Amino acid sequence: MTDRHEEVHEHDDMSVVVTPINLILFVLFIFIVYMKLRPTPPTTYPTRKPTVFRTFTPRTLLPFNGIGDTPVYLSVNGRVFDVSAGRNFYGPGGPYANFAGKDASRGLACGSFDESMLTKDLDGPLDTLQDLGTEEMDALKGWEEKFQEKYIVVGKLVPVGSAEAEAPRR
Known part of the structure; x- marks a missing residue:
């Protein structure tokens, strides 16, 4: 009788170890x-063409409007961003497409996409924005900060005829 009692006791010990919760915990531990x-596979980073900081005039910025394979650049407060x-948003057909290849400062400051906000005379002086109020200048500063956080500065915008515009490109 003792053999049978030991056999039942041994069976009870195994049933305590192999419970559904223990099986779940064991599988979780293994996982x-x-x-x-x-x-883990090696981390791959997207490749980009190297960007060279350069000086733009309104006329030399104009071709960077995203048509075809061209990059989309725009200027905000004298800085040219690769957007x-x-x-x-900024390329052909986008809601901000009229800013592509242009100085978008006045339009962003005034919250307007109207063509009248853009520089018409590409060979004239740059828009100084001096007639804008504090509210518009604060809005422009907000846009500029947003662009700095999100996009790369690829150059600066200078007027035609300035010494920087006339300097040879490297």
């Missing part, structure tokens, strides 16, 4: 160990 020890990553 966590696998996730920690599994090989190609936002081509859906």
